[in-house]
Amino acid sequence: MLNTTNKVTDANKLIAVADASFVIGISLCLQWDTLKALVETLIIADKVWEEVVERGEGRPGEKELRQATFVERQTVSNTSAVTMLMTTLDKGEAETLVLATEQGITSVFVDDLRGRKVAQSLGLQAVGVAGFLLFAKKKGKIRAVRPLLLQLQQKGFRLSSRLINAVLEEASETL
Numbered sequence: 771m772l773n774t775t776n777k778v779t780d781a782n783k784l785i786a787v788a789d790a791s792f793v794i795g796i797s798l799c800l801q802w803d804t805l806k807a808l809v810e811t812l813i814i815a816d817k818v819w820e821e822v823v824e825r826g827e828g829r830p831g832e833k834e835l836r837q838a839t840f841v842e843r844q845t846v847s848n849t850s851a852v853t854m855l856m857t858t859l860d861k862g863e864a865e866t867l868v869l870a871t872e873q874g875i876t877s878v879f880v881d882d883l884r885g886r887k888v889a890q891s892l893g894l895q896a897v898g899v900a901g902f903l904l905f906a907k908k909k910g911k912i913r914a915v916r917p918l919l920l921q922l923q924q925k926g927f928r929l930s931s932r933l934i935n936a937v938l939e940e941a942s943e944t945l
Contacts, residue, residue, distance in 0.1 A: 783810035784877050787870040790821040790831070790862045791881035795899035797830040798925045799918040802838065804906045812841045813873065815865035819843045830925075847872055859885055870894055900929060900937045907941050915941045 786809055793814070796805050805812065814822075814835065826832045835841060846852055846865045855864035863885040870878045871892060878889050881898035889896035897905065899922065903915045912918070919934050938945055 784808060785811045785813070785875055786877040786879055787813040787815070787866050787873070787875055788818070788879035789815075789866040789881065789885065790818045792879035792899055792902070793818065793822050793835055794826075794829075794831040795881060795922060795927050796902070797834050798927055799899070799903070799921050801903070801906070801912070801918065802834045804911050805902075806838070806840055807911050808906060808909060810840060812838070812879075813869060813875065814841055814843050815862065815869045816843065816845050817862040817865045821862050844869055844873070855888065858888055863888075867892060867894065899927070900933055904937050904941055914943060916943045916945070 796802060819835070822829075822831045822835050846868050848868055851868045851871075852861065852864045855867060859867070859882075863880060863882060866878060866880060867885070867889050870876070870889075871894070876893070876895050878894045878896045879898065879902060880886050880889055880896045886896040886898065900915070900919060903912065903918050906912045907915050915937055919929060919937065923929055923934075935945065
């Protein structure tokens with residue numbers, strides 16, 4: 771779960787770095803306003819921008835990311851760290867994690883389980899779309915997680931039943 775004591779502004783909003791699958795997932799369940807309500811600055815690595823905006827024209831996340839006023843695109847400095855992480859992760863995830871460590875940001879939005887595990891091994895707090903929706907419910911920004919998770923599934927977003935059940939249990943909701 772996200773800890774709001776790390777890189778938080780006076781308004782209790784997070785500063786976080788996100789990968790492409792998170793951006794796409796938030797777009798698919800139409801939760802950009804919720805994201806903006808909880809995140810002051812969403813940092814996007816160049817590769818993630820390329821995946822979602824440049825190569826994803828007309829697809830979920832492209833328009834939202836391009837128009838979001840709270841999003842900052844940044845370039846990774848430590849390309850050797852990115853290359854090293856690419857033995858396990860794709861380039862977008864690797865750039866996301868390296869950018870977070872370079873910027874001293876501990877909150878990352880990464881959907882792939884392997885990416886979240888690598889993030890945690892680097893001392894980062896990682897959640898995907900489902901974890902973010904749970905966080906949003908606990909902060910009173912959304913009423914229920916279940917309909918959003920079902921909407922994501924219906925739109926082809928991959929969520930394991932184990933993850934859905936765990937999130938619903940934590941949210942005191944039923945399937």
